[in-house]
Amino acid sequence: xxxxxxxxxxxxxREKPDKDHVLARLQDWQNRVHALYDTVQKALGPKYVYxxxxxxxxxEEMVQRVGLEPGEVPKLDVLKITQxxxxxxxxxxxxxxxxxxxxxxxxxxxxxxxxxxxxxLIDRSLPLSKNPDWRIVRPADRxxxxxxxxxxxxxxxx
Amino acid sequence: MTGRVTLxxxxxxYKRVTSRIYRLLEDGYDFAVEEQIIAILDMDAxxxxxxxxxxxxxxxxxxxxxxxxRRLRTERERNAIREARFQRRLETALPGADNKDLxxxxxxxxxxxxDAAHGERLHERYNVAAVFERAFELxxxxxxxxxxxxxxxxxxx
Numbered sequence: 001x002x003x004x005x006x007x008x009x010x011x012x013x014r015e016k017p018d019k020d021h022v023l024a025r026l027q028d029w030q031n032r033v034h035a036l037y038d039t040v041q042k043a044l045g046p047k048y049v050y051x052x053x054x055x056x057x058x059x060e061e062m063v064q065r066v067g068l069e070p071g072e073v074p075k076l077d078v079l080k081i082t083q084x085x086x087x088x089x090x091x092x093x094x095x096x097x098x099x100x101x102x103x104x105x106x107x108x109x110x111x112x113x114x115x116x117x118x119x120x121l122i123d124r125s126l127p128l129s130k131n132p133d134w135r136i137v138r139p140a141d142r143x144x145x146x147x148x149x150x151x152x153x154x155x156x157x158x
Numbered sequence: 159m160t161g162r163v164t165l166x167x168x169x170x171x172y173k174r175v176t177s178r179i180y181r182l183l184e185d186g187y188d189f190a191v192e193e194q195i196i197a198i199l200d201m202d203a204x205x206x207x208x209x210x211x212x213x214x215x216x217x218x219x220x221x222x223x224x225x226x227x228r229r230l231r232t233e234r235e236r237n238a239i240r241e242a243r244f245q246r247r248l249e250t251a252l253p254g255a256d257n258k259d260l261x262x263x264x265x266x267x268x269x270x271x272x273d274a275a276h277g278e279r280l281h282e283r284y285n286v287a288a289v290f291e292r293a294f295e296l297x298x299x300x301x302x303x304x305x306x307x308x309x310x311x312x313x314x315x
Contacts, residue, residue, distance in 0.1 A: 005285075006292040010266040013282070061281070099211070099270070100288030118184055122285055139180035139203075143173055143287045 006100045008126055013099065019066040025127060026058060029096045029103055030074040032123065032132050036105065037079045037091065043150035047083065048157075054078035062097050081157070086110075088157045094120070102127050109156050119156070121148055165217045165297055169290050172210050176286075179203050207284040208274040214293045215271040218264065219244070221300045226251040228307050244268055252303065260299060267296075 041050050056076040063073055079091035087110055094104045102123040109117045122145060124133040135145035183199040223240075226247045230236045239250055245265070252261050273279040 004292055004295075006288050007263050007266065010270050013279075014266055014269055095283050098283040098285055100285035100292075101283075104283070104285075124285075124288060137287075139183055140177045141173075142176055142180065143169065143290065145287050 003126070005102065005124055005126055009097075009099050009101070012127065013097070017062055017066050019068065022062055022066045022068065023072070025096060026063070026068075026074050028128055028130075029058070029093070030076055032103065033076050033093050033105060036121070036132070036134065037077060040079070040081075040091070040150045040153060044081070044154055044157075048088070049082045051080040051082065052077040054080065056093050058093070058096060060095060060097055083157075089153075091121075098122075102129075102132075107156075117156075163217075165214065165290070165293055168210065168213055168217065172286060172290070175206060176203065179206060204283060205280055207286050208280050208282060210286055211284055211289060212271050212275050214289060215267050218267065218293060218296055218300065221297055221304070222251040222264070223247060225300060225304045225307065228304065229253070251300070257303075260296075264296065 037050075037052065054077070056078050057070060057073055058076065059070075059073075076093045078093075079089075080087060081089040081091075089110070090108045092106050092108070094106045096103045098104060102125050104123070105121040107119040107121060109119065111117065118139055120137040120139060120142075122135045122137055124135055124145070125131050134148040136148040137145050179199065179202055183196065183203065186196045186199055226239050227236050229250055230239060239247055242250075248261055248264060248268075252264075270279065270282075274282070
């Protein structure tokens with residue numbers, strides 16, 4: 001892969017997709033997303049309840065172009081964080097293939113008032129590089145992409 | 159506003175336009191409106207991102223055109239290059255083995271830009287923050303060659 005995430009993802013988008021490569025990308029995506037959840041759970045600690053029984057199965061265009069059947073695609077956990085039976089946050093993998101990113105996970109945070117707020121976690125690492133670079137982004141300020149620090153997540157869950 | 163639009167101008171415009179779209183999107187989540195509305199707003203944002211990719215590339219292409227014109231000696235050559243396909247303008251602006259990687263990168267951007275401009279790949283998701291960062295780098299690389307050609311007296315007569 002080239003050294004810049006935009007160039008690398010543009011090059012990938014232009015290539016004829018290869019089934020083995022797509023599967024490797026999907027497996028890497030599952031590993032990164034689940035490692036992200038592990039980090040979040042460790043940072044937030046035992047005062048919250050974590051439910052990862054919900055599953056998300058990527059059905060992006062790239063998956064369909066190489067003819068992967070539903071059973072062949074690595075499923076991704078959806079992470080639900082609750083406290084006192086109240087849902088505080090829901091992590092949902094949104095997209096792996098993007099120009100300029102190595103995947104996006106959405107976090108839907110439920111405020112005590114009942115309103116919901118959306119955040120995006122965008123991985124700026126190179127595809128298959130094994131070193132995620134997660135950034136947290138408010139959709140209304142997408143050009144501002146500071147590094148995601150799981151230890152600050154508790155501040156969003158108030 | 160008068161005069162030439164720059165990458166910096168586009169960045170400011172993108173920030174203002176998308177903040178409005180995404181505030182609507184956020185309100186959609188905030189007030190738990192129908193998922194369909196959220197999906198429509200998400201699609202709006204993706205189309206705006208694709209449109210901005212086209213505009214951002216236009217800035218790089220404009221810089222390349224200027225450089226290609228500067229490298230040519232005669233008015234006849236310059237008239238011909240104005241009408242030439244992108245690849246020829248690119249090779250004229252960035253000739254030689256030293257520019258091979260840069261040409262390859264910019265060609266990739268051009269292909270993607272053409273797909274978006276012709277109505278394909280409008281569904282593509284973009285991280286436009288990274289696109290702007292890379293566009294500024296590419297613009298600086300092309301501008302450096304422009305300035306070098308100027309100092310070497312390649313300015314056309």
